[in-house]
Amino acid sequence: NAGVTQTPKFRILKIGQSMTLQCTQDMNHNYMYWYRQDPGMGLKLIYYSVGAGITDKGEVPNGYNVSRSTTEDFPLRLELAAPSQTSVYFCASSYGDGYEQYFGPGTRLTVT
Amino acid sequence: ELKVEQNPLFLSMQEGKNYTIYCNYSTTSDRLYWYRQDPGKSLESLFVLLSNGAVKQEGRLMASLDTKARLSTLHITAAVHDLSATYFCAVDLAGGTSYGKLTFGQGTILTVHP
Numbered sequence: 001n002a003g004v005t006q007t008p009k010f011r012i013l014k015i016g017q018s019m020t021l022q023c024t025q026d027m028n029h030n031y032m033y034w035y036r037q038d039p040g041m042g043l044k045l046i047y048y049s050v051g052a053g054i055t056d057k058g059e060v061p062n063g064y065n066v067s068r069s070t071t072e073d074f075p076l077r078l079e080l081a082a083p084s085q086t087s088v089y090f091c092a093s094s095y096g097d098g099y100e101q102y103f104g105p106g107t108r109l110t111v112t
Numbered sequence: 113e114l115k116v117e118q119n120p121l122f123l124s125m126q127e128g129k130n131y132t133i134y135c136n137y138s139t140t141s142d143r144l145y146w147y148r149q150d151p152g153k154s155l156e157s158l159f160v161l162l163s164n165g166a167v168k169q170e171g172r173l174m175a176s177l178d179t180k181a182r183l184s185t186l187h188i189t190a191a192v193h194d195l196s197a198t199y200f201c202a203v204d205l206a207g208g209t210s211y212g213k214l215t216f217g218q219g220t221i222l223t224v225h226p
Contacts, residue, residue: 041218042116042202045214090154103154
């Protein structure tokens with residue numbers, strides 16, 4: 001099993017550009033999450049999904065969108081990138097409530 | 113709003129010594145998680161604590177949960193250099209289905225030196 005995979009690993013965007021961060025898991029987990037981690041800080045939840053077709057906002061959703069058309073994939077879309085979105089983005093998945101989350105390797109995004 | 117606070121935020125330890133990292137949270141919860149992150153890497157799950165009084169141990173690390181005090185501890189015994197990393201606690205809101213939405217602490221940067 002590959003676990004949780006993310007692409008790309010690194011990306012530099014100009015202000016106002018858009019991009020999609022890809023996330024795939026092969027563990028058949030229903031729950032998936034997107035977090036951002038700013039330097040020296042803990043993780044903050046952007047969006048989450050409890051199954052295909054079901055998504056909801058987390059703590060910091062502004063400037064992002066998600067979709068979940070399959071169990072495996074949970075892409076995160078950034079529209080009109082801003083410098084405040086410079087961060088490391090982690091995707092995670094879990095079996096359900098009370099289970100550990102498995103994290104992907106992260107995408108380091110810089111917006112200049 | 114759920115707040116999670118860890119202390120200390122920075123911990124420099126000598127090899128062979130013992131120490132404890134504390135994780136306090138602000139509202140009722142009975143689900144707490146500990147993760148480890150190496151520099152530039154992803155997060156790795158260490159412990160899942162799901163009830164008051166839960167204690168789990170793995171190697172030189174032991175975690176416990178006191179839901180009445182809203183406190184979890186991560187105890188390090190006889191530290192070795194390989195334990196150098198950032199440790200995060202994360203809390204799940206209590207009461208039914210929370211969908212695993214976690215609130216993370218700021219992290220404790222642990223450095224173990226000879």
